[in-house]
Amino acid sequence: MAAAAWLLLVLVCAVFAPLIAPYDPQAQDLPAALSGPSGSHLLGADQLGRDVLSQLIYGARPALIGVVCAVATWLVLGVSLGITAGYLRGRADSAISRTADLLLSLPGLVVLLVVFSVFPGSLIVPMLVLGGLASAGLIRIVRSVTLTVREDLYVKAAQVLGLSRVRIMTRHVLPRVSSAVIVQAGLFAAIALVIQNGLSFLGFGVVLPNPSWGGVLGEASQVLLRSPWLLVAAGGVVGLTVLAFVLLGNATRDAWTEAWAPSQLSSAPPAGRGARAARAASTAQAPHADTSGGVLTVRGLSVEFDGPRPVVSDVSFSIGRGETLVVVGETGCGKSVTALAVLGLLPSGARRTAGTVLLDGMDLTTCSRKELAVVRGNRIGYIAQDPMVSLDPNFTVGAQIAEAVRRHSRASGRTLPRKAVRDRVVGLLGSVNLRDPAAVARKYPHQLSGGMLQRCVIALALSGDPDVLIADEPTTALDVTIQAEILALLRRLQETRNMAILLITHDWEVVAQIADRTVVMYAGEIVEEAAAADLLAAPEHPYARALLACDPVRALPGHGLPVIPGSVPVPGAWPAGCRFAPRCAEAEQKCSAAPVAFTRTAAGHFTRCVHAEARVQA
Structure with missing residues (x-):
């Protein structure tokens, strides 16, 4: 609070300097030259008799303008390019990373001196250049955080729901990198202020006799032996402002991580954006499919990681409408990789080397990114094994389901009003047997139990009325009673919606309760397939x-497992x-x-x- 109060005081001085300053900054009182604090001059006077307090008040304006220009450029370039590089990877990552390396190799002070020589007397252009040069460090920080966040299950869930890359990066990735950015922003604001005043101290930037904090420091250094107080006054203001930037950055980061973002359940997208999204989605609609075979058919699917190292080899299966296919096997047999390959969401470093994935006859392996975005969520839903990390902790459950509902409604060429979205969210939560679904919609993931979270994740997966539901060990983290309830819920939803379910598990009791057919995988290949x-x-x-x-x-009593x-x-x-x-x-x-x-x-x-x-x- 003290840091914020000081910065607010500096801002008020910068905006209302003519109203606050006791004197004109150029007015001279020669008898008071180099005098200390007095009733006439609260912070003393310089060697020309000018009031020091008035000069510092007027000097706040160029100081804040320079800091704002530098920090704004630093944030825009560092955050946008860092998230883009970390999330998109590939060529974009390579180009942005190489550019950041180039910026880091440049001698910043020399570049700034060149800019000052090209734009003499300008303050804004050099500070913009400073922000651009310093953004390279922020790009690296944001990229490294994004590389971790992009692998989180709730980001995968957003991809399955068909959200655009820009939407995922701004809504789900950006909040996770904000805490690191906020701290770095406070530090960089302090650094920018020091550099700006250092250059003003050397005579660059604000042209004399216009007041600036660096200019006051420069004059104070010339009369240090005759009037040391002048340096204390000017240096104290700069020092307190630098300290305030750093402390406010840390305090804001702490408050950000402890607070939760407000619910967006009732918010609706602007009409213009919704109309554009609807038109874009309509052009990406998948063609009408042949329904003569299974709703989901995988043929000869093979996947390998960098190396190359094959992880899935020649996997084939088919699932009909209203059928449940359960995949069983130990950890490391390729079950989850197979499911992600079906969705087109293989992890970084993995690629499909052979095979096709047919959804009602449409080959998903040949679809464009826009076509897959329409399929995910609308045609194929996904439930990850850990519900706690499948939902974004920054938003309420209702806000996340509402986002998916709006996305699917736009994909179908219509935009739902707020009340319709809210009713749809409550209806989805009610369909998965949650008591008081309206209250659950207003809660954050950490406020719900494991069983309630899993139901919320199922409701999220059902928001697009999918034809196929992929469930990757949906009951692993639950106790036996809740596990039975979830399996019964999936079976009921399957019967009412005629969905096909691809379920991955380690548990034979899950197979016994829900499976129609079972596939056993070992070391990346199917070793047995039969009716459950x-x-x-x-x-x-x-x-x-x-x-x-x-x-x-099935273990015999009295015998070891x-x-x-x-x-x-x-x-x-x-x-x-x-x-x-x-x-x-x-x-x-x-x-x-x-x-x-x-x-x-x-x-x-x-x-x-x-x-x-x-x-x-x-």
Whole structure:
């Protein structure tokens, strides 16, 4: 508060200097020259008898103008380019990072002196240049924070909802980098003030005899031995202002991180922007699809990371409307990567090397970014495994669902009024069995329990009435009772909306409760696929049998819980033949001789095992 009060006082002096200053800054009182504080001159007079207080009051204006110009340029360039580089990556990141490196290599003081020589007497242009040169450091800071934020699940959820890149960067990424920017802004404002006054001290910037803080310091240095008080007065004002900038930056950062942004539930986008967005979305609408097959079909999908290191190999499956396909496997088997590949949201460094993803016959792998933005959220919903990090902590639950509702309504060519958006949000929260949905909409994620958060995430995923719902371990962080409620909720929503569900889990009890068909993945490939009841009753692949044996529910009383020896091989170190052979108790020499084919062993039952091949051939 003290820092803010001092800066407010400086601002008032800068704006109302003619009304506040006791004297004209150029008026001379020669008998009072170099006198100390007195009733006539509260801060004394300089060597020409000019009132020091009046000069400092008038000098506040150029000081603040210079700081504002420098900080504004620094913020605009540093924040916008830093977020763009960190979020978009690729060529944009490379170009912006190289430009920042170039700016950091330039001698700033020399550049400023050149600018002063080109624009003599100008204050604004050199301070704009100072802000541009210093923005390189902020670009690096913001970029590094953005690289972390862009991997958060709530950012992935915003991408799935079809929000534009600009919308995600400004609404969901910018608040997360603000705390770091606020502190740096206070520091840079102080640095800009010191540099400006240092240059004025040397005779650059404000042209004499116009008053400036640096000019007063320069005169005080010439008469230091005769009147040291003059330096104390001018230096004290500059020092207090520098200290106020730094303290206010830190205090504002603390207040920012402790407070929550206000709810945007009732806000509606400007009509012009909504109309433009609706027209853009209408041009990106996906073509009408062939519905003869499954609503979602994946064929020969392969994904690799930098290296190259394959992580998913030749994965194929299909899901019909109203059907639930559950993918089971240990951590590191490629389940989540497969789901992200379907959405077109692979993490940085990963790329699809083969395969197609068909949504009602439309190949998503050939769609443009705008077409995918229409599909995500409207046609495909996504539920991440940790609900706490799937929602942006800066906004209320209702604000985030309202944002998705407005986005999907614009994609369909219409703009909903505020009340319709609010009613839709409350209706979605009510559809997932939340008591008092209107009150829940006004709460922030940290104010809700795990079960309530998961329901909110499901409501968010349903905001676009998707045809396919991808749920990545949606019950992992929940206790058994809440887990059963969530599974029952998903089943009820599926029946009422006729959705296809792709669910990823480690838990066989989840398979038993909700699955129609089950896929078992190991080391990036599917090793068995069958109806859930058939696979639970008689799994054919040794890995599926081993996983079932490790289920605590199926463990025999008095016996230890079985454990599969070893671990899933890391990508790039897969065995040449059966990838499970090094851990398999039934492995033979022929298992490692060559890749094993995916064999049909019965109606709707497929497995990847040489023993199954032998049985079929026999």
